[in-house]
Amino acid sequence: MFDRDVDYPTAVASYDDEGVDAAIDWCCQHLEDGDTLTVWTSLKSDLQNCRQLERLVNQHSNVEHVTGRGGGFIRGKGPVLMAWADMDDIGKLVQYGGHGIRALCVITWNEDAIRPWVSTVRPMILGDGSAWEDLTPELDPVVVEAMKSLTRTINHNNTISAGFEKDEVVSTLLALHDAGIRMEGEAMQGWALANGWSGKNPERLAKYVEDINAGKRPRCRRVLRADYVDSLRRRAVEGA
Incomplete structure (x- = not known):
């Protein structure tokens, strides 16, 4: 989009x-x-x-x-x-x-x-x-697929701290976490910057990941379908 x-x-x-x-x-x-x-x-x-x-x-x-x-x-x-x-x-x-x-x-x-x-x-x-000489480890391919999807879906002129954008980001991050997919906040912030995210949204993304990894569950109004992470896994395999 x-x-x-x-x-x-x-x-x-x-x-x-x-x-x-x-x-x-x-x-x-x-x-x-x-x-x-x-x-x-x-x-x-x-x-x-x-x-x-x-x-x-x-x-x-x-x-x-x-x-x-x-x-x-x-x-x-x-x-x-x-x-x-x-x-x-x-x-x-x-x-x-x-x-x-x-x-x-x-x-x-x-x-x-x-x-x-x-x-x-x-x-x-x-x-x-x-x-x-030492760079940040690469993101899990499933996380990359999730980030690609978010990048295409959200309106980057809006903050991810509220509304539709928050629901999309938080529900995706919670689904990854609940599926046991490893997330690194700063690495995801770097990926977001490299792929056109701007303003405070990359920083907010990293903070959501940090909070979720610490056991917090930010509120959101969207629940993703049960096979969402499986679909990301399939796309990651196809992309490889």
Whole structure:
């Protein structure tokens, strides 16, 4: 029902001189005529922590600095360079500027904060790539099939904290849990980001999984048919 393909190139860069320089070069390679290169930081003052990024913003008219605190709105089309972002930041950026993103590069500060996203997206590695030798284990194929179904079904303009979207997500997660299917919240959050979920919904998804794994049963008004998980298993086998 809702096309959520993420079709722009991605990269992840180490936070050192080599990585930052490579990130800037990579983004510039994805600039087209009339584009704007958007540099994202959480706070305006964060730009002062990196002389290369500060110089890039201050010396070029086609480079714009936006902040997460200010909403992270992307006004023009072009590549985006996110400095020191986590998965929640990526989700919010895609929500407010997804249609304008031509390419996305993330400079790391805490590799574990984006490891599930990197594990799913498999971006180009820039700079020191030693942090990515160990990636998050792959999701159970049955979980992947469930996530594909949810991605096609829910309206991603709505929150999954209420209404139809909550019922769809929670009933699916409860069915997986009750069938003994292993779920990893952060890994599923990374998958969701890689497949077009945006805003706070990937984060909310991870929280639902965490709560359900802890024995909680969030309320929902939908009960799935008894053979739902079996149908996911069949699709997983066919897909393999």
